[in-house]
Amino acid sequence: MSMFMNLLLKCAALVMLVPALLYAGPKYEKAVFAGGCFWCMEPPFEKLNGVITVTSGYMGGKGANPTYEDYADKGHVEVVEIIYDPKIVGYSKLLDVFWRQIDPTDPDGQFVDRGPQYRSAVFYLDNTQKALAEKSKAALAGSGRFDKPIVTEIIKASAFYKAEDYHQDYYKKNPIRYNYYRYRSGRDQFLDKIWGKDRK
Known part of the structure; x- marks a missing residue:
């Protein structure tokens, strides 16, 4: 191959690479x-x-590759992993929404679901998230909304294992069963009592 052709191919490769370098896609967190x-x-x-x-x-x-049948035995907790665009919604906003979904004073589960696998927690991925979580927890504790200590844990994130497909968007796939379960759980009744018009 001539030096000219070799140089031409290198230039073509560089031209193709530049757009990828200039646009690496949105920076999701x-x-x-x-x-x-x-x-x-x-x-x-x-x-x-x-x-x-x-x-x-x-x-x-501690156990790898948990399933719905054994995740509790392996010490895991039910979680949601959220991918978000920080240019549109910040981590502090996500924390605000989180606190309005739970009873942060319950160390033994949430509402009708009992056991350590249902306890509340913030799993932080870096020191910035940890600091924001601790700050928001302290603010909640000082808000006077709860007459018991805030016990929600703030824990360093570990490996995330996706739950089975039938659990994903369960509220959309099985709206009748989901709404019946949710009503019977007492979650909304508790949250309405604590937050009132500030719940949303």
Whole structure:
């Protein structure tokens, strides 16, 4: 191959590479929250402008590749993993939404769902998220809304394991069963009592 052709091919490759370097796509970020049953944690985040995806899954345990049948035995917690555009919605806003979905004073589960696999937690991915989570937790504790201590854990994120497909968007796939479960859980009744018009 002549030097001219070799140079021409290198120039062509560079021209093709430049657009990829100039546009690497949007810079999305990730957040992970545990708020009891993950079915109930998907809808409020999916409604937020700037949220790209919400995925139900498991985190926080020791055993790898948990399933719905064994995740609790492996020490995992039900969580939602949120991919969001920080230019549209910030992590602090996600925290505000999170606190309005849970009972942060319950160390043993959430509403009708009992056991450590249903406890509430913020799983932070970096020190910025950790600081914001601790700040928002302290603000909630000082708000006077609750007459018991805030016990929601703030934990360093570990491996995320996606839950089975039938759990994803369960509220859309099975609206009657979901709404019946949610009503019977007492979640909305509690949140309406605590937050009132400030719930949304």
